[in-house]
Amino acid sequence: MLRSGKTLLKKSAFVIGLDSVSSPQNAVCIQPSRGLRPRKPAYSGIAKTKLFRIPKQTVHPPDEAKEMQRIANHYRLYIRSISDYFVQVNRSHAVGSQEAGKEVEKREAEWQDCLMRNKQWNDSIALSRNERLLKERTNKQEEISQRILDEAKQQELRLQAIEEIVRIEKENSKSYITPENIDQAIAEALESKRDFNYAIDLKGYKFVGRYVDATGCEDLPDVEESDEDSLPSLFQSAPVSSS
């Protein structure tokens, strides 16, 4: 397709009628797209025949290299200067022309319009923003004063609760065992026997579980020795591991 581009363009030029207008020596530009020459894609890598090729680097004698460098530098300096000069000249011509002046004026007017509209917009937004900020500020002040009141109330409640705790503790401290009354407390504890070995059924009846006689002394029955293997597995002693 690309290779046939030239002929295609020629044909299209013929169809349009350009062929008859322009002479073959001074024809329309039929140069096909130069940058689109079909090439090998970049991912195909280095060709096998070129893979182990060692490109030879040209080495010039030092004085010749220096001379070439000097000439190239001079050339580049001149070309850059001349192109810059022409750019400057072109620019000054363009600035001086009437059309360019109109364009500049138009742009300036547009810029001023943009600035004015921006200012109007900023002003209107500033107005609403100030209102909003004022409202927010008053709301915040109210909120802060309310929070101060709430905090004071909370503090009062907290102090009351603390005082209640202190009062209860003071009452309780009357029954505390201190170094002064420790002997008396021990004597009392030894005197008063308590038996917690009982069970309560669902109806609340209390069954004293220990074998006691009428005087409160223990009266245990004789222990019956039983074979361990006959007991349920839960009551058997744990097997001794071999390891």
Added chain:
Amino acid sequence: MPYEFYGKATPYCGKALWEILGNLKNHGVGRIVVRNQFKRYPEPSWYRILKVEGLSPEGRIQACPPVIELDEVRRVRALVDSVFRGTYRGQEWLAWPTFKPDFNLIPKEEEEAYTKVKAGELPKSFEFSSILPTHGEFPPLLRELLIRDLKAQGTYNGEEPMLPISFKNPVRVAQEGEAPTVRITPGLGTPVCPRLYDNIKKN
């Protein structure tokens, strides 16, 4: 088995800067480091390390997950006394080229022989060899065309039109009331290697 290199020769020879400085006491402050590429000049070029800093990734655009480029990791920031081609160029921060595996360390006993100055001293500062003019001559044909245009406009007063020279590299340009030491003309100039022009016949 001997190695045989093929392909284009690399211009670099040596280590990245941090590979050298990271193994030295006090990160090599006071030591002399050279770029291999600058060894091609006859005069010595070298750096004396004054301060070394790490480079944080904070300044860079953060990606998620973070992309750590090898070059970025290899880079370091070092303040150096820079000497290029035998003249002192002032202090500078080396950061961008530090990842290049092109730095060589000069042993302490060879420092004076390499730098050609006493230990701890610096060579003389760089000065431009010539004062360049701001304007040069136009090429002959362009000059004639310009004069013709000026004459057509009626603004030609016999003065030679001069081309403003746009320098790219930092140069010493003549200030007001200062005479330039060289002229810029479109000709061949004074050749460095006259033997190349021996066979040219001049009429």
